[in-house]
Amino acid sequence: MHIKRIWVMFKARNFEFFRDKASFGWNFLFPFLLVAGFGILFGGREYVEYKIGVFPAPTGALTAADLEIPEGLRNTRFVQFVGFASRDEALIKLRHHKIDFVIQAGPAPHQYWISDSSHKGYLVEKIFQASLMPPQMQPAARKGQVPSAPIRYIDWLFPGILAMNMMFSALWGVGYVVVRYRKNGTLRRLKATPLTALEYLTAQMLSRLFLLMFTLAVVWFGCDLIFEFNVAGSLADIFLMFFLGSLSLAALGLVLAARGVSEEFTTGTLNFISWPMMFLSEVWFSLEGAPQWVKQMSQIFPLTQLLQGVRKITNDGATLAGVLPEIGLLVAMTIFFLAAGAYLFSWD
């Protein structure tokens, strides 16, 4: 194995990436746009779990203090009150699940409506009924409280978007590019030189690794300037997790690149792998509450291990010792993918 040959192929691949202005720009712009989009949608606003329609009232968002509804309900957190001029208008929105509960403003006895197919409506009804109980009727129970910092959706989502971008970039940047090179004859030309398959694949992977980490650093610090992410753990640990994650994803890309000669088939294979990984690795939403077999299956994806590790550090302040299982699995996956990729690789 010649380091000089790996280095020159590494540089050549990097030139290709940095000089292709369109794809270079898109690699930075895409995650930034996603984060910015979600930041605009969710950032800075109070978290709202339920929407309660009130009539008769001025239309639009209402201030709870001005409403003539039971005090307990008025003081409930994570609820947004929306005003309607008439009952019919409010009930149309309720029927379409745009709101979860409708109450007529005014003195007791209160009149309310829920949709019989809305689980949120069911829960708001329970909150409403509890709010009507006088304090002395409250059931005896002792309250315990765990101190924790608030986690904004954007704080939870941001690592997911970066990891997803990393996954697409690793799989396509290695898998698709190598197949394209095989199809157009570039690999055949390289085969005629003393360059070995292992040297070539190592250079491809290292190049993609470098580009992924470079992109990560630029997008991370760029977004942090705007959104001021809350990071409980060490930034160095987070970048180490991303490094190991991109290593395993790039190695997976090598497996996909090992044999194919058809760009169309490779596109299909890449989609077949990347889409389930994106949905089952908790990029967008938590799998809490999903069937146990789905949760177990998601553990086989490197993206899942990467995200679990990063979120433990980012949101829970875990140290490297706390993410050892994820680190171990990512390293094991990388070794397995590299071995499989090198074994299966063909220049032709």
Next chain:
Amino acid sequence: MPPILEVRHLRKRYAGLMAVDDVSFSIPAGICFGLLGPNGAGKTTTLEVIEGIIQPTAGEILYKGRSRNSRFKDEIGIQFQHTALLAMLTVEEALNVFRALYQAPENLEYLVDQCQLGEFRHRRHENISGGQRQRFLLALALVNRPQLLFLDEPSTGLDPQARHNLWNIVKTIRAAGKTIILTTHYMEEAQQLCDTVAIMDHGRIIAQGAPEELIRTHCEGVTVVLPRGSIDHAQGALGLPVSVDGDTVRIQSANIDDCLRELMAWKVDLSEMTVQSPNLEHVFLNLTGRQLRE
């Protein structure tokens, strides 16, 4: 001293097709050896099997008297007929990438000078003309100071000026003592560049030797070409083999003096006559009954 390359009973079979069928030849060091034949004759396949790009079905290939080993790739240079390179690199950068893959690379300035790359060395290789690209690919084949150089259809698609320019470069390389194996379907290219030619058809070598020797062996005399109208009055009476080709007639003759004497005796107008010496095209025609570029 063993030949630099020896090929024995080489076969390459694809599904339902014997692309190379029992091909054998031997190449002494320092010559230019040509594989001449029409498209689909098996020239490129033969070359790629020797280069190690594809595996043979049967046969033996000896380099300097021994089976090819790991040093073989270090000592050969290849100009592919169809190839792509790492994208977004300039000509000079691509040369440097390939130079770095070898233990003892050729000097960059020598390559630029030898293959006349100076005016476009800083241009992206995707943006150069056909003639420039062929010279650039030739330079890539020379980056490791190869002892054995493979050129696969080096001038295909070039205009006559670019082709002659490339031939001059190849002649210079040959004069420097390198052994060259080239494939071509241009008989003029083979005659200009090759010391020895193997004519291939349907995967087999049907004739082999120096171009002049092949012509001497397989063609007799010269061909006299005349406008058809000039011999109409004498065509039936001439004691010469005449073939009609559109508006012209061709007379194959072993002795040009006798031929001209007879034409003048019949008062044939010779003012538009041309005399063609036989070439490798005629050799192929005589051996197969077909033109090289049919």
